[in-house]
Amino acid sequence: MRADGRGVAAIEFGIFAIFLSATLANVTDVSIYIYQRMQVENATEIAAQAALKTCSTKLPATTNCSSLLSAMQNALESTSLGTAVTLQSGSPTEGYYCINSSSALQRVSDVSSKPGDCTAAGMPTLQPGDYITVNTTFTYQPLFPGISVATTFPTPIIRTAMLRLG
Template identity: 45%
Template sequence: MSLVGAIFCVALLNVSEIARYGFDSMQATTATQAAAEAALTTCDVAHVPATTNCAGLNNAVDAALHSTSLGTQIALKAPLSEAYYCLDNSGALALVSSAASAPPADCSAVTNATSVPTLYLVVSTSFTYAPMFGGMTVVGRLPQTMTHTAWMRMK
C-alpha cells in the first residue's frame, strides 16, 4: 500500500508540475504576441518605422507584455527591432534591409523581384520557469528559460 501510494504521489506531482509548465509557456507566448499587437495599435502605420517615429511604443509594449499572469517575470530578451523582409523562393521571410535605411524598391535581393518588401517589428521575450518541486519531477529536465518571438507586420 505504501509503495502504491508513493508512486501515485510522484505521478500526481509530475502531472501538476507539467500542467503548470505548459500554462506558463502559454502565458509567455500570449504576452509576447500581445506586446507585438500593442505596437501596431499604438503606432500609426503612416509614420513607420515605429522604433524611431513612435514615442509611446516602448510603454505600450511593456504594458502589454506584463498584462498576463506572469506580470514582471517576463521581460524583453532584446530591444525591439524593425527591418524590411521579403519572401524568398521557399516561402520564408528573408531580411533585405534594416528599418534605418530607405526601403528597397523590390525583393530582387532574394530573387523575388515581383514582390515588395514589408516592414516587420520583432518582439523577443524571455521567461525563467521556477519548478515547485525541484528535482522530484521531470520538469526539472526541461528548459527552464523560455524564449518567444512574435512578428508584427507594420506596413
Template identity: 30%
Template sequence: MRAAIGDKRGVAAAEFGILIPILSLMVVSVTDIGLALYRKMQVENAAQAGAQYAIARGFDTSGISNAVTNATNATDITASPAPVQFCGCPTSAGVSTVTCGTTCTGGAQAGTYTTVSARATYYTLIDYQIVAASYTYSAQSTARLQ
C-alpha cells in the first residue's frame, strides 16, 4: 500500500486527460476568430473590387454586383444594397451628395461617384452560449467615376 501512495506513474496522462477538453476549446475558439476576421476581410475586398470595376468599366449595376460576388471564393457575399451612382462634391468628411452640374466649394464641378456595398454573414463553428452564433459584416466603397 505504501508503494502505491508514492507511485507517480500515470499522473501526466491523467492531467492531460483533464486538460485536453480545455485545450481543444481554445484551439477551436482561436480558429473561429480567425475565420470570422477572414470573412470580414473578404467582404471589404469584395466592396473594393466592385468599386474598381466601376472605375475601369463605368457604372453598370449588374457588372458591379457580379464583380462583388466573384471577388472571393466565398459564395454568400452579396452586393447589398445595390450599387448607386450619384453626383457629389468632396469634403473633409467624405463626399456630399449634390445636384449634377453644381459647382463645389473651391470652384470644381461636381463629380460622378458610385457607392458599392458588400455583405455576408459568418456563422460560428460552435455555439458558445455567451456570444452571438452569427455575425453580419458589411462594407462600403465609394469611388469617383468622372
C-alpha cells in the first residue's frame, strides 16, 4: 500500500486549494474595500462641487440656498454605491477661512458674521474665503467575514471634502 501513489495529487491539490481560496477571499475583500473607499471619497467631492454649482450665487449657502441639501444628496447618490453613502449628522458646515502665516487654512468665523479681513489669522491684507465642509459615511461589509483581513478595516468609511465657495 505504501508504494501506491494514486490519489496523492488530489490530496495535495485539496490542501493547496484551501490556501488558494483563503488568499483569493482576502484579495477580493481588500479590493472591494479599496474600491468602495475611493467611491465614498469621490461621492464626497462631488457633493461639495454640487454645492458650488448650485449655490455659488447665494452665499452663505447653508443659510441662503434652499436647494443645497437636495443637490448634495443627488450628487452623493451618483456613484455606484447609490444611497449607501450618506451625509453625516450636522454636515455640511460652512465658515470663513483665511490663510495664516504658515500657509494653512485657519477658521476665523462662522457664516453668521463675516469678518472684514484676515486679521484673526495674522494676515490683515487678505480677505476671508467662504468654505463648505462635507462629511460623509458609508458602512463597509466584507464578503468573507471571518476569513478575510478586511474585517479588521475601519468601518464605517468616513470622508471629508472642503471647497471654497466664494
